[in-house]
Amino acid sequence: MVVHAGEHLSTRDLIINEALHCFSEVGYDGTSLNDIAAGVGIRRPSLLHHFPSKEALYHEAFERLLSDWFERLAGAIASSERGWSKVQLVIGAGFDFFADNHEYVRLMRREALDGGAHLGIDLAAVLRPLWDRSVDFFREQMEAGVFRQHDPEQLLLTGYGAILSYFSDSPFLGGLLDEDPLAPDALLRRRDHITAFFRTALVP
Amino acid sequence: MVVHAGEHLSTRDLIINEALHCFSEVGYDGTSLNDIAAGVGIRRPSLLHHFPSKEALYHEAFERLLSDWFERLAGAIASSERGWSKVQLVIGAGFDFFADNHEYVRLMRREALDGGAHLGIDLAAVLRPLWDRSVDFFREQMEAGVFRQHDPEQLLLTGYGAILSYFSDSPFLGGLLDEDPLAPDALLRRRDHITAFFRTALVP
DNA sequence: GCAGACCTACCTACTGGTCGGTAGGTCGAG
DNA sequence: CTCGACCTACCGACCAGTAGGTAGGTCTGC
Numbered sequence: 131m132v133v134h135a136g137e138h139l140s141t142r143d144l145i146i147n148e149a150l151h152c153f154s155e156v157g158y159d160g161t162s163l164n165d166i167a168a169g170v171g172i173r174r175p176s177l178l179h180h181f182p183s184k185e186a187l188y189h190e191a192f193e194r195l196l197s198d199w200f201e202r203l204a205g206a207i208a209s210s211e212r213g214w215s216k217v218q219l220v221i222g223a224g225f226d227f228f229a230d231n232h233e234y235v236r237l238m239r240r241e242a243l244d245g246g247a248h249l250g251i252d253l254a255a256v257l258r259p260l261w262d263r264s265v266d267f268f269r270e271q272m273e274a275g276v277f278r279q280h281d282p283e284q285l286l287l288t289g290y291g292a293i294l295s296y297f298s299d300s301p302f303l304g305g306l307l308d309e310d311p312l313a314p315d316a317l318l319r320r321r322d323h324i325t326a327f328f329r330t331a332l333v334p
Numbered sequence: 335m336v337v338h339a340g341e342h343l344s345t346r347d348l349i350i351n352e353a354l355h356c357f358s359e360v361g362y363d364g365t366s367l368n369d370i371a372a373g374v375g376i377r378r379p380s381l382l383h384h385f386p387s388k389e390a391l392y393h394e395a396f397e398r399l400l401s402d403w404f405e406r407l408a409g410a411i412a413s414s415e416r417g418w419s420k421v422q423l424v425i426g427a428g429f430d431f432f433a434d435n436h437e438y439v440r441l442m443r444r445e446a447l448d449g450g451a452h453l454g455i456d457l458a459a460v461l462r463p464l465w466d467r468s469v470d471f472f473r474e475q476m477e478a479g480v481f482r483q484h485d486p487e488q489l490l491l492t493g494y495g496a497i498l499s500y501f502s503d504s505p506f507l508g509g510l511l512d513e514d515p516l517a518p519d520a521l522l523r524r525r526d527h528i529t530a531f532f533r534t535a536l537v538p
Numbered sequence: 539g540c541a542g543a544c545c546t547a548c549c550t551a552c553t554g555g556t557c558g559g560t561a562g563g564t565c566g567a568g
Numbered sequence: 569c570t571c572g573a574c575c576t577a578c579c580g581a582c583c584a585g586t587a588g589g590t591a592g593g594t595c596t597g598c
Contacts (some may be wrong), residue, residue, distance in 0.1 A: 141577075156448070163554065174580045175556080179398035186552065235449055243440055243447075244360070245505025254509025261510050278534075283511060284527035288496040291503075295495030301449025305458025305466050307487060323488035330482075331534055345543080366587065379590080382546050388588065 142180050144170045158188060186325045192241070192251060195234050202227045205261070213276045214333050216267075218325060224320050225293060231310055232297045239298035257281040261286070277332045291329065298322055346384050348374045354393045358441040362392060396445065398454060399438050404464075406431045411464070417480045418537050420471075422529060429497060429525050436501045436516055443502035465490070481536045493532065500524055 139147075148169040152161040163184055167177040181187040206223035209216060222242045228235050241253050268282035296303070309316055343351070352373040367388055371381040410427035413420060416422040432439050447456050464489040471487035498506070504515045513520055 147491030157361060157363060162552080172556080172577085173579060178555065179577065194579085206561090235444070239443075239447060239503075242503040242506035243443060243508070252509065254506055258510060280531070281527055282524065284524060284531075285392070287507070287524070288492075288528070288531060291495035293495070293496070294491040295499055296491060299443075299446040300369065302446035302458055304461060305490070318483065319485065320488060320491070322483055325536060327489075327492060329482070331531060333378060367589090375543065376543090378588080379546085383543065386589095479582065516582085 133292050138215065140177075141172070145177055145180055145187070146191045146194060150195060150237065152234050153188060153240075154235075157240050163187075177289035185236065190252065195231075195237065196251070196253075196256065198231075199227060203260075207263075213271060214329065217332065219329065221289070221293070221319070221325060221328065226295065228297045229312075229317050229321075232300065232318065237293060239261065239294060258331055275334070278334050280331070285331075291323075292324055292327075345374065345376070346496060349381055349384055349391070349397045350398060354399060354438055354441065355392050357392060357395065358439075360438050389463075390491075391453065396441070398456075399435075399441065400455070400460065402435075407464075411467075417475060418533065421532065421536065425493070425497070425532065426525070426528060430499065432501045433521050433525075436504065438499035439498060443498060446456050459497065479538070482538050484535070489535075493528075496531075498530055 133183070145166065148267055149166050149234075152169065155161075163174045163177055166187075167174045171175070175188075178253070179200050203223055206216075206219045211219055238253075241251075245254075264286055265282045268277065268280075268285060271277045272279055272282070296311065303311045309315075311317075311320070349370065352370050353365075356373065358364075367378045367381055370391075371378045374381070382392075385394070404471070407424070408444065409422045409429055413423055415423055442457075445455075449458075468490055469486045472484075472489060475481045476483050476486070484527050500515065507515045511520075515521075
Protein backbone atom coordinates (compact mmCIF):
# COMPACT_ATOMS: atom_id res chain seq x y z
CA MET A 131 0.00 0.00 0.00
CA VAL A 132 0.95 3.64 -0.22
CA VAL A 133 3.28 4.17 2.69
CA HIS A 134 2.50 7.39 4.49
CA ALA A 135 4.64 7.56 7.60
CA GLY A 136 8.28 8.51 7.42
CA GLU A 137 10.14 5.59 8.87
CA HIS A 138 12.08 2.66 7.46
CA LEU A 139 11.15 3.36 3.88
CA SER A 140 13.21 1.75 1.19
CA THR A 141 14.48 4.05 -1.53
CA ARG A 142 12.05 2.31 -3.86
CA ASP A 143 9.12 3.27 -1.66
CA LEU A 144 10.42 6.80 -1.31
CA ILE A 145 10.59 7.05 -5.08
CA ILE A 146 7.08 5.73 -5.56
CA ASN A 147 5.65 8.11 -3.00
CA GLU A 148 7.43 11.06 -4.52
CA ALA A 149 6.38 9.96 -8.00
CA LEU A 150 2.73 9.75 -6.95
CA HIS A 151 3.06 13.21 -5.50
CA CYS A 152 4.60 14.74 -8.62
CA PHE A 153 2.39 12.94 -11.12
CA SER A 154 -0.69 14.00 -9.15
CA GLU A 155 0.44 17.58 -8.88
CA VAL A 156 1.60 18.35 -12.42
CA GLY A 157 0.77 15.27 -14.48
CA TYR A 158 2.91 12.80 -16.34
CA ASP A 159 4.30 15.15 -18.94
CA GLY A 160 4.81 17.88 -16.39
CA THR A 161 6.95 15.68 -14.19
CA SER A 162 10.58 15.04 -15.04
CA LEU A 163 12.60 12.22 -13.58
CA ASN A 164 14.91 14.90 -12.22
CA ASP A 165 12.06 16.32 -10.17
CA ILE A 166 11.28 12.96 -8.63
CA ALA A 167 14.91 12.11 -8.00
CA ALA A 168 15.51 15.50 -6.40
CA GLY A 169 12.49 15.00 -4.14
CA VAL A 170 14.00 11.76 -2.91
CA GLY A 171 17.47 13.24 -2.64
CA ILE A 172 19.22 11.17 -5.28
CA ARG A 173 20.20 11.68 -8.93
CA ARG A 174 18.29 10.57 -11.96
CA PRO A 175 20.57 7.64 -12.86
CA SER A 176 20.11 6.27 -9.36
CA LEU A 177 16.37 6.45 -9.80
CA LEU A 178 16.66 4.58 -13.06
CA HIS A 179 18.59 1.93 -11.20
CA HIS A 180 15.39 1.08 -9.32
CA PHE A 181 12.97 1.45 -12.23
CA PRO A 182 13.73 0.65 -15.85
CA SER A 183 11.90 3.67 -17.28
CA LYS A 184 9.66 6.57 -16.47
CA GLU A 185 6.67 4.70 -17.79
CA ALA A 186 7.42 1.65 -15.68
CA LEU A 187 7.65 3.87 -12.61
CA TYR A 188 4.34 5.49 -13.43
CA HIS A 189 2.76 2.14 -14.02
CA GLU A 190 3.90 0.70 -10.70
CA ALA A 191 2.98 3.80 -8.74
CA PHE A 192 -0.47 3.94 -10.24
CA GLU A 193 -1.08 0.26 -9.74
CA ARG A 194 -0.15 0.56 -6.10
CA LEU A 195 -2.56 3.42 -5.67
CA LEU A 196 -5.31 1.49 -7.36
CA SER A 197 -4.85 -1.65 -5.30
CA ASP A 198 -4.89 0.51 -2.18
CA TRP A 199 -8.21 1.91 -3.22
CA PHE A 200 -9.68 -1.50 -3.95
CA GLU A 201 -8.50 -2.86 -0.64
CA ARG A 202 -10.09 0.05 1.15
CA LEU A 203 -13.41 -0.39 -0.61
CA ALA A 204 -13.48 -4.17 -0.40
CA GLY A 205 -14.89 -4.30 3.10
CA ALA A 206 -17.77 -1.98 2.37
CA ILE A 207 -18.61 -3.73 -0.89
CA ALA A 208 -18.45 -7.24 0.52
CA SER A 209 -20.67 -6.37 3.47
CA SER A 210 -23.97 -8.17 3.68
CA GLU A 211 -25.91 -4.99 4.25
CA ARG A 212 -28.68 -4.23 1.80
CA GLY A 213 -30.65 -1.20 0.78
CA TRP A 214 -29.74 2.28 1.84
CA SER A 215 -27.38 1.32 4.63
CA LYS A 216 -25.16 -0.47 2.16
CA VAL A 217 -25.06 2.50 -0.18
CA GLN A 218 -24.26 4.71 2.76
CA LEU A 219 -21.42 2.38 3.72
CA VAL A 220 -19.87 2.38 0.25
CA ILE A 221 -20.26 6.12 -0.25
CA GLY A 222 -18.67 6.68 3.12
CA ALA A 223 -15.76 4.34 2.44
CA GLY A 224 -15.11 5.89 -0.95
CA PHE A 225 -15.34 9.41 0.36
CA ASP A 226 -13.04 8.74 3.27
CA PHE A 227 -10.44 7.12 1.11
CA PHE A 228 -10.45 10.09 -1.22
CA ALA A 229 -10.29 12.45 1.72
CA ASP A 230 -7.29 10.61 3.11
CA ASN A 231 -5.60 10.54 -0.28
CA HIS A 232 -6.98 13.70 -1.83
CA GLU A 233 -3.63 14.35 -3.45
CA TYR A 234 -3.88 11.20 -5.50
CA VAL A 235 -7.46 11.74 -6.63
CA ARG A 236 -6.09 14.23 -9.11
CA LEU A 237 -3.91 11.50 -10.55
CA MET A 238 -6.94 9.29 -11.08
CA ARG A 239 -8.77 12.16 -12.70
CA ARG A 240 -5.89 12.84 -15.05
CA GLU A 241 -5.98 9.20 -15.99
CA ALA A 242 -9.72 9.36 -16.62
CA LEU A 243 -9.27 12.51 -18.69
CA ASP A 244 -6.86 10.78 -21.00
CA GLY A 245 -8.86 7.56 -21.05
CA GLY A 246 -5.86 5.79 -19.55
CA ALA A 247 -4.87 5.40 -23.14
CA HIS A 248 -1.30 6.46 -23.34
CA LEU A 249 -0.02 4.99 -20.13
CA GLY A 250 -0.02 1.50 -18.75
CA ILE A 251 -3.24 0.41 -17.15
CA ASP A 252 -6.69 0.31 -18.70
CA LEU A 253 -8.48 1.86 -15.78
CA ALA A 254 -11.92 1.26 -17.22
CA ALA A 255 -11.29 -2.48 -17.68
CA VAL A 256 -10.06 -2.80 -14.11
CA LEU A 257 -13.09 -1.00 -12.71
CA ARG A 258 -15.61 -2.64 -15.00
CA PRO A 259 -16.50 -5.63 -12.77
CA LEU A 260 -17.05 -3.35 -9.81
CA TRP A 261 -19.16 -1.09 -11.97
CA ASP A 262 -21.32 -3.91 -13.28
CA ARG A 263 -21.92 -5.26 -9.79
CA SER A 264 -23.01 -1.83 -8.63
CA VAL A 265 -25.38 -1.44 -11.54
CA ASP A 266 -26.91 -4.84 -10.79
CA PHE A 267 -27.26 -3.99 -7.14
CA PHE A 268 -29.16 -0.81 -7.83
CA ARG A 269 -31.37 -2.46 -10.40
CA GLU A 270 -32.32 -5.22 -7.96
CA GLN A 271 -33.09 -2.85 -5.13
CA MET A 272 -35.15 -0.66 -7.39
CA GLU A 273 -37.16 -3.53 -8.75
CA ALA A 274 -37.70 -4.72 -5.19
CA GLY A 275 -39.07 -1.29 -4.40
CA VAL A 276 -36.34 -0.56 -1.88
CA PHE A 277 -35.12 2.38 -3.94
CA ARG A 278 -36.95 4.82 -6.16
CA GLN A 279 -36.74 4.19 -9.87
CA HIS A 280 -33.73 5.69 -11.64
CA ASP A 281 -31.45 4.64 -14.43
CA PRO A 282 -28.80 2.84 -12.34
CA GLU A 283 -25.92 3.74 -14.63
CA GLN A 284 -26.88 7.39 -14.72
CA LEU A 285 -27.18 7.37 -10.97
CA LEU A 286 -23.69 5.96 -10.58
CA LEU A 287 -22.30 8.46 -13.06
CA THR A 288 -23.77 11.27 -11.03
CA GLY A 289 -22.32 9.91 -7.82
CA TYR A 290 -18.96 9.41 -9.47
CA GLY A 291 -18.85 13.01 -10.65
CA ALA A 292 -20.16 14.45 -7.41
CA ILE A 293 -17.59 12.77 -5.21
CA LEU A 294 -14.53 12.72 -7.42
CA SER A 295 -14.80 16.27 -8.72
CA TYR A 296 -14.86 17.75 -5.26
CA PHE A 297 -11.42 16.36 -4.55
CA SER A 298 -9.84 16.52 -7.97
CA ASP A 299 -10.80 20.14 -8.54
CA SER A 300 -10.13 21.32 -5.00
CA PRO A 301 -7.44 23.79 -6.12
CA PHE A 302 -10.04 25.44 -8.32
CA LEU A 303 -12.93 25.14 -5.88
CA GLY A 304 -10.82 26.78 -3.22
CA GLY A 305 -11.03 29.97 -5.26
CA LEU A 306 -14.77 29.63 -5.72
CA LEU A 307 -15.63 29.10 -2.08
CA ASP A 308 -14.50 31.08 0.90
CA GLU A 309 -12.77 28.24 2.62
CA ASP A 310 -10.34 25.42 1.95
CA PRO A 311 -12.47 22.58 0.50
CA LEU A 312 -10.18 20.10 2.21
CA ALA A 313 -10.49 21.56 5.68
CA PRO A 314 -11.94 19.03 8.13
CA ASP A 315 -15.31 20.70 8.62
CA ALA A 316 -15.69 21.42 4.91
CA LEU A 317 -15.09 17.74 4.26
CA LEU A 318 -17.65 16.81 6.86
CA ARG A 319 -20.22 19.09 5.30
CA ARG A 320 -19.54 17.68 1.85
CA ARG A 321 -19.84 14.13 3.14
CA ASP A 322 -23.12 14.88 4.84
CA HIS A 323 -24.53 16.61 1.81
CA ILE A 324 -23.72 13.82 -0.60
CA THR A 325 -25.16 11.24 1.74
CA ALA A 326 -28.33 13.24 2.35
CA PHE A 327 -28.71 14.13 -1.31
CA PHE A 328 -28.60 10.55 -2.46
CA ARG A 329 -30.76 9.43 0.39
CA THR A 330 -33.57 11.75 -0.71
CA ALA A 331 -33.12 10.61 -4.29
CA LEU A 332 -33.13 6.91 -3.43
CA VAL A 333 -35.16 6.23 -0.35
CA PRO A 334 -38.90 6.48 -1.10
CA MET B 335 -16.23 33.03 -30.53
CA VAL B 336 -14.86 29.64 -31.37
CA VAL B 337 -15.26 29.33 -35.09
CA HIS B 338 -16.50 25.92 -36.10
CA ALA B 339 -17.17 25.97 -39.80
CA GLY B 340 -14.40 25.79 -42.32
CA GLU B 341 -14.72 28.94 -44.36
CA HIS B 342 -12.97 32.30 -44.47
CA LEU B 343 -10.88 31.61 -41.40
CA SER B 344 -7.81 33.70 -40.81
CA THR B 345 -4.63 31.81 -40.01
CA ARG B 346 -4.93 33.21 -36.51
CA ASP B 347 -8.34 31.62 -36.08
CA LEU B 348 -7.13 28.36 -37.56
CA ILE B 349 -4.27 28.35 -35.07
CA ILE B 350 -6.55 29.05 -32.13
CA ASN B 351 -8.96 26.31 -33.14
CA GLU B 352 -6.17 23.81 -33.59
CA ALA B 353 -4.61 24.91 -30.31
CA LEU B 354 -7.89 24.39 -28.45
CA HIS B 355 -8.12 20.97 -30.02
CA CYS B 356 -4.60 19.91 -29.05
CA PHE B 357 -4.62 21.42 -25.57
CA SER B 358 -7.95 19.71 -24.86
CA GLU B 359 -6.77 16.39 -26.16
CA VAL B 360 -3.35 16.04 -24.57
CA GLY B 361 -2.96 19.02 -22.28
CA TYR B 362 -0.57 21.93 -22.26
CA ASP B 363 2.62 20.01 -21.64
CA GLY B 364 1.59 17.28 -24.02
CA THR B 365 1.12 19.70 -26.89
CA SER B 366 4.08 21.01 -28.85
CA LEU B 367 3.96 24.06 -31.05
CA ASN B 368 5.01 21.79 -33.88
CA ASP B 369 1.83 19.77 -33.42
CA ILE B 370 -0.34 22.84 -33.63
CA ALA B 371 1.55 24.29 -36.58
CA ALA B 372 1.37 20.98 -38.42
CA GLY B 373 -2.37 20.82 -37.81
CA VAL B 374 -2.74 24.21 -39.45
CA GLY B 375 -0.34 23.38 -42.24
CA ILE B 376 2.43 25.84 -41.45
CA ARG B 377 5.79 25.70 -39.63
CA ARG B 378 6.40 26.57 -36.03
CA PRO B 379 8.16 29.90 -36.64
CA SER B 380 5.19 31.00 -38.71
CA LEU B 381 2.92 30.21 -35.82
CA LEU B 382 5.15 32.29 -33.58
CA HIS B 383 4.72 35.11 -36.03
CA HIS B 384 1.07 35.29 -34.96
CA PHE B 385 1.53 34.66 -31.25
CA PRO B 386 4.49 35.76 -29.18
CA SER B 387 4.74 32.55 -27.17
CA LYS B 388 3.10 29.26 -26.39
CA GLU B 389 1.70 30.63 -23.17
CA ALA B 390 0.22 33.65 -24.93
CA LEU B 391 -1.46 31.37 -27.43
CA TYR B 392 -2.87 29.22 -24.66
CA HIS B 393 -4.08 32.27 -22.83
CA GLU B 394 -5.89 33.70 -25.81
CA ALA B 395 -7.41 30.38 -26.84
CA PHE B 396 -8.68 29.72 -23.35
CA GLU B 397 -10.07 33.19 -22.96
CA ARG B 398 -11.98 32.85 -26.20
CA LEU B 399 -13.44 29.56 -25.06
CA LEU B 400 -14.46 31.06 -21.74
CA SER B 401 -16.16 34.09 -23.26
CA ASP B 402 -18.02 31.74 -25.59
CA TRP B 403 -19.28 29.86 -22.64
CA PHE B 404 -20.42 32.98 -20.84
CA GLU B 405 -22.21 34.26 -23.90
CA ARG B 406 -24.04 31.00 -24.29
CA LEU B 407 -25.15 30.87 -20.68
CA ALA B 408 -25.99 34.57 -20.44
CA GLY B 409 -29.45 34.20 -21.94
CA ALA B 410 -30.50 31.42 -19.62
CA ILE B 411 -29.12 33.20 -16.57
CA ALA B 412 -30.64 36.57 -17.39
CA SER B 413 -34.07 35.09 -18.00
CA SER B 414 -36.79 36.24 -15.69
CA GLU B 415 -37.99 32.73 -14.97
CA ARG B 416 -38.03 31.68 -11.35
CA GLY B 417 -38.12 28.43 -9.49
CA TRP B 418 -37.63 25.10 -11.13
CA SER B 419 -38.17 26.26 -14.71
CA LYS B 420 -35.20 28.62 -14.39
CA VAL B 421 -32.98 25.87 -13.04
CA GLN B 422 -34.12 23.64 -15.85
CA LEU B 423 -33.26 26.37 -18.34
CA VAL B 424 -29.74 26.88 -17.00
CA ILE B 425 -28.99 23.20 -16.64
CA GLY B 426 -30.20 22.69 -20.19
CA ALA B 427 -28.13 25.56 -21.58
CA GLY B 428 -25.01 24.40 -19.77
CA PHE B 429 -25.49 20.81 -20.79
CA ASP B 430 -26.11 21.66 -24.42
CA PHE B 431 -23.10 23.92 -24.62
CA PHE B 432 -20.91 21.20 -23.19
CA ALA B 433 -22.42 18.69 -25.55
CA ASP B 434 -21.69 20.95 -28.51
CA ASN B 435 -18.16 21.59 -27.30
CA HIS B 436 -17.44 18.36 -25.47
CA GLU B 437 -13.90 18.46 -26.76
CA TYR B 438 -13.18 21.66 -24.88
CA VAL B 439 -14.74 20.53 -21.62
CA ARG B 440 -11.61 18.51 -21.10
CA LEU B 441 -9.55 21.67 -21.38
CA MET B 442 -11.63 23.34 -18.68
CA ARG B 443 -11.23 20.30 -16.50
CA ARG B 444 -7.48 20.31 -16.94
CA GLU B 445 -7.49 23.93 -15.94
CA ALA B 446 -9.59 23.16 -12.86
CA LEU B 447 -7.26 20.30 -11.98
CA ASP B 448 -4.27 22.58 -11.94
CA GLY B 449 -6.16 25.36 -10.22
CA GLY B 450 -5.44 27.57 -13.22
CA ALA B 451 -2.29 28.32 -11.33
CA HIS B 452 0.50 27.93 -13.82
CA LEU B 453 -1.21 29.40 -16.85
CA GLY B 454 -2.79 32.74 -17.49
CA ILE B 455 -6.31 33.13 -16.26
CA ASP B 456 -7.64 32.73 -12.75
CA LEU B 457 -10.67 30.69 -13.69
CA ALA B 458 -12.14 30.76 -10.22
CA ALA B 459 -12.03 34.55 -10.04
CA VAL B 460 -13.80 34.84 -13.40
CA LEU B 461 -16.52 32.42 -12.39
CA ARG B 462 -16.93 33.73 -8.88
CA PRO B 463 -19.66 36.34 -9.59
CA LEU B 464 -21.73 33.79 -11.46
CA TRP B 465 -21.23 31.35 -8.64
CA ASP B 466 -22.29 33.81 -5.98
CA ARG B 467 -25.41 34.78 -7.89
CA SER B 468 -26.36 31.13 -8.22
CA VAL B 469 -25.86 30.53 -4.53
CA ASP B 470 -28.03 33.52 -3.71
CA PHE B 471 -30.71 32.36 -6.11
CA PHE B 472 -30.96 28.94 -4.52
CA ARG B 473 -30.93 30.36 -1.02
CA GLU B 474 -33.81 32.71 -1.85
CA GLN B 475 -35.91 30.06 -3.48
CA MET B 476 -35.33 27.67 -0.59
CA GLU B 477 -36.27 30.23 1.99
CA ALA B 478 -39.36 31.04 -0.04
CA GLY B 479 -40.24 27.38 0.11
CA VAL B 480 -40.03 26.96 -3.66
CA PHE B 481 -37.20 24.45 -3.28
CA ARG B 482 -36.47 21.91 -0.62
CA GLN B 483 -33.80 22.84 1.90
CA HIS B 484 -30.23 22.03 0.88
CA ASP B 485 -26.88 23.69 1.33
CA PRO B 486 -26.86 25.77 -1.89
CA GLU B 487 -23.11 25.59 -2.37
CA GLN B 488 -23.05 21.84 -1.91
CA LEU B 489 -25.91 21.52 -4.34
CA LEU B 490 -24.05 23.52 -6.97
CA LEU B 491 -20.90 21.50 -6.39
CA THR B 492 -22.84 18.31 -7.00
CA GLY B 493 -24.37 19.68 -10.18
CA TYR B 494 -20.99 20.90 -11.36
CA GLY B 495 -19.44 17.49 -10.88
CA ALA B 496 -22.36 15.59 -12.33
CA ILE B 497 -22.47 17.54 -15.58
CA LEU B 498 -18.83 18.32 -16.19
CA SER B 499 -17.44 14.90 -15.35
CA TYR B 500 -19.65 13.16 -17.85
CA PHE B 501 -18.05 15.11 -20.67
CA SER B 502 -14.53 15.49 -19.40
CA ASP B 503 -14.14 11.82 -18.57
CA SER B 504 -15.94 10.49 -21.62
CA PRO B 505 -12.87 8.64 -22.93
CA PHE B 506 -12.79 6.72 -19.66
CA LEU B 507 -16.54 6.30 -19.32
CA GLY B 508 -16.67 4.86 -22.81
CA GLY B 509 -14.79 1.85 -21.46
CA LEU B 510 -17.09 1.56 -18.48
CA LEU B 511 -20.34 1.62 -20.38
CA ASP B 512 -21.32 -0.34 -23.44
CA GLU B 513 -21.86 2.66 -25.67
CA ASP B 514 -20.25 5.90 -26.68
CA PRO B 515 -21.18 8.41 -23.96
CA LEU B 516 -21.29 11.13 -26.59
CA ALA B 517 -23.69 9.37 -28.93
CA PRO B 518 -26.89 11.40 -29.42
CA ASP B 519 -29.23 9.11 -27.51
CA ALA B 520 -26.73 8.63 -24.69
CA LEU B 521 -26.54 12.39 -24.37
CA LEU B 522 -30.31 12.62 -24.32
CA ARG B 523 -30.53 10.05 -21.57
CA ARG B 524 -27.89 11.83 -19.52
CA ARG B 525 -29.64 15.15 -19.95
CA ASP B 526 -32.96 13.68 -18.87
CA HIS B 527 -31.47 11.97 -15.88
CA ILE B 528 -29.71 15.03 -14.56
CA THR B 529 -32.82 17.13 -14.99
CA ALA B 530 -35.06 14.55 -13.33
CA PHE B 531 -32.58 13.89 -10.56
CA PHE B 532 -32.33 17.50 -9.56
CA ARG B 533 -36.03 17.98 -9.93
CA THR B 534 -36.75 15.29 -7.34
CA ALA B 535 -34.11 16.76 -5.07
CA LEU B 536 -35.37 20.32 -5.38
CA VAL B 537 -39.09 20.40 -6.08
CA PRO B 538 -41.06 19.54 -2.94
C1' DG C 539 9.00 49.81 -52.35
C1' DC C 540 6.94 47.90 -48.64
C1' DA C 541 4.57 45.06 -45.27
C1' DG C 542 2.82 40.86 -43.78
C1' DA C 543 3.10 35.86 -44.05
C1' DC C 544 5.90 32.38 -44.42
C1' DC C 545 10.13 29.76 -44.73
C1' DT C 546 14.97 27.42 -43.48
C1' DA C 547 18.54 27.26 -40.31
C1' DC C 548 19.97 27.74 -35.99
C1' DC C 549 20.23 28.41 -30.81
C1' DT C 550 19.87 27.02 -25.91
C1' DA C 551 17.69 24.31 -22.40
C1' DC C 552 16.06 20.19 -20.99
C1' DT C 553 14.18 15.47 -21.67
C1' DG C 554 14.60 10.23 -20.87
C1' DG C 555 18.08 7.06 -20.91
C1' DT C 556 23.00 4.83 -21.03
C1' DC C 557 27.84 4.29 -19.79
C1' DG C 558 31.63 3.48 -16.93
C1' DG C 559 33.08 3.80 -12.50
C1' DT C 560 33.12 3.82 -7.25
C1' DA C 561 32.03 3.30 -2.26
C1' DG C 562 30.68 0.05 0.90
C1' DG C 563 28.76 -4.23 2.41
C1' DT C 564 28.44 -9.50 2.38
C1' DC C 565 30.00 -13.75 1.33
C1' DG C 566 33.01 -18.09 1.30
C1' DA C 567 37.81 -19.98 0.95
C1' DG C 568 42.17 -20.27 2.87
C1' DC D 569 41.43 -12.64 10.32
C1' DT D 570 42.20 -11.74 5.54
C1' DC D 571 41.72 -11.80 0.79
C1' DG D 572 39.27 -11.51 -3.33
C1' DA D 573 34.61 -12.16 -5.79
C1' DC D 574 30.40 -10.34 -5.98
C1' DC D 575 26.60 -7.33 -4.97
C1' DT D 576 23.60 -3.08 -4.47
C1' DA D 577 23.22 1.82 -4.43
C1' DC D 578 24.79 5.62 -6.13
C1' DC D 579 27.19 9.16 -9.08
C1' DG D 580 29.20 12.40 -13.08
C1' DA D 581 29.46 12.63 -17.85
C1' DC D 582 27.53 11.92 -21.89
C1' DC D 583 24.04 10.75 -25.75
C1' DA D 584 20.30 11.60 -29.11
C1' DG D 585 16.04 13.77 -29.47
C1' DT D 586 12.88 17.50 -28.82
C1' DA D 587 11.21 21.62 -26.66
C1' DG D 588 10.31 26.83 -27.25
C1' DG D 589 12.15 30.63 -29.38
C1' DT D 590 15.16 33.73 -32.67
C1' DA D 591 17.61 35.55 -36.93
C1' DG D 592 17.45 36.37 -41.40
C1' DG D 593 15.90 35.64 -45.91
C1' DT D 594 12.10 34.86 -49.68
C1' DC D 595 7.81 35.43 -51.75
C1' DT D 596 3.40 37.77 -52.69
C1' DG D 597 -0.06 41.43 -52.97
C1' DC D 598 -0.84 46.15 -52.44
